[in-house]
Amino acid sequence: MKKIAILTRDCAGVNAAIRSIVRTACKYKLKVLGVLREYDGLIDNQIITLDRGSVSGIINTGGTILKTARSERFFIESEQKKAIQNIKNNNIDGLIVIGGDGSLRGAHVLATKYNIPVVGIPATIDNDVNSVDLAIGADTAVNVALDALDKIRDTATSLERIFVVEVMGRECGYIALNVALAGGCEEVLIPEKTFDIDTMCEEIKTGSSKGKESWIIIVAEGKAKEHDIANIITEKTNLETRVVVLGHIQRGGHPTSVDRVMAARLGNYAVNVLRDSVTDRCVSLKDGKLVTIPLEVAVQPKKTDVNTYYKLIKILT
Numbered sequence: 001m002k003k004i005a006i007l008t009r010d011c012a013g014v015n016a017a018i019r020s021i022v023r024t025a026c027k028y029k030l031k032v033l034g035v036l037r038e039y040d041g042l043i044d045n046q047i048i049t050l051d052r053g054s055v056s057g058i059i060n061t062g063g064t065i066l067k068t069a070r071s072e073r074f075f076i077e078s079e080q081k082k083a084i085q086n087i088k089n090n091n092i093d094g095l096i097v098i099g100g101d102g103s104l105r106g107a108h109v110l111a112t113k114y115n116i117p118v119v120g121i122p123a124t125i126d127n128d129v130n131s132v133d134l135a136i137g138a139d140t141a142v143n144v145a146l147d148a149l150d151k152i153r154d155t156a157t158s159l160e161r162i163f164v165v166e167v168m169g170r171e172c173g174y175i176a177l178n179v180a181l182a183g184g185c186e187e188v189l190i191p192e193k194t195f196d197i198d199t200m201c202e203e204i205k206t207g208s209s210k211g212k213e214s215w216i217i218i219v220a221e222g223k224a225k226e227h228d229i230a231n232i233i234t235e236k237t238n239l240e241t242r243v244v245v246l247g248h249i250q251r252g253g254h255p256t257s258v259d260r261v262m263a264a265r266l267g268n269y270a271v272n273v274l275r276d277s278v279t280d281r282c283v284s285l286k287d288g289k290l291v292t293i294p295l296e297v298a299v300q301p302k303k304t305d306v307n308t309y310y311k312l313i314k315i316l317t
Contacts, residue, residue: 002093015065039083045086061254095117123263131302142179173193
C-alpha cells in the first residue's frame, strides 16, 4: 500500500481524526489524498494532496477541512462507476471513511461491490452507529447543548417559565437523554419512547401548586414539533412557555478532550488496519480497547436501552 485517501462527514473531532491519519501515514511513508465533499467529490474527482503541514493547527477545530455533502448520487450505479474510475486514476490503494450511517453504508458498498480496501471511522453526533459505544462528535455535541441549556436554566428560573428546548436527533434520542440527565431537566421526549402529554401537563400543574417555579423539557427533533408541545402545555396549564431550538450549533464547536483523544486513537488505528490488508471494517473503542467490527454490522439500526436513563431522569426530577 502506497497511497490512501480520506473522505468525511462533519462533526467536532473529525479534523483531529484527519490529522491523526495523515501523520500516521507519513510515518509509514504513505501518500495521503483528501476527497472534498465526501462521495460527491469522489464522483467529481475533487481530490487534493494532504501532508503534515496540511493538518497543522486543526486538532482543535470543528467541522471538516475536507468539506462534506449528502450524496444521493453515490447510490446510483453509474455514479459509483465514476467514483471507482477516479480511485483507479489517482492510484488510491485504500480509503478511510469518517462518518455516520450513510457514510459507512457507502464504504460498505465500495468494499463489497467493488473490492476497494476501505476502513470506516464512526463520527456522528447522534451516536447511532451500531455496536459502537461512542462515535466521534457525540461527546462534543452533548456538551455544546448542555452549555446552552445551563444558560437557559438561568433565564427559566429567573422568569419562572417553562422552556421547551429542541435538540438534534431525528431517529435517536442520544443527545436529548444525555442533556436532560446532565442538565437536571424535568422531562425528555425522544423518538424511541412514547409519551403522554396530558400526564406531563398534570405533573407541571401539580408542581406549580407546590411552588415549583420553572421547568425545562427537552425534545429530540424527530419526536415532536417543539412549538406544538409548547402550545399544548400553555393551553393545559395556563403557564407561560417559551421555545428554544438549538439547531446546528450542536454540530460545531471545539471538540472535547474525549473526542480529540478518541479521534487520535481511531485515526492511527485505521491506518494500521488498512496496512494489514483488512477491509470492510469499522474501527471503534470497546471497553477502552481498539477493535474492528464489520461494516455490515455497523450500518444496521442501533438498539439502545433508553429506559435506564429515562427512569433516572424521572427519579431525579
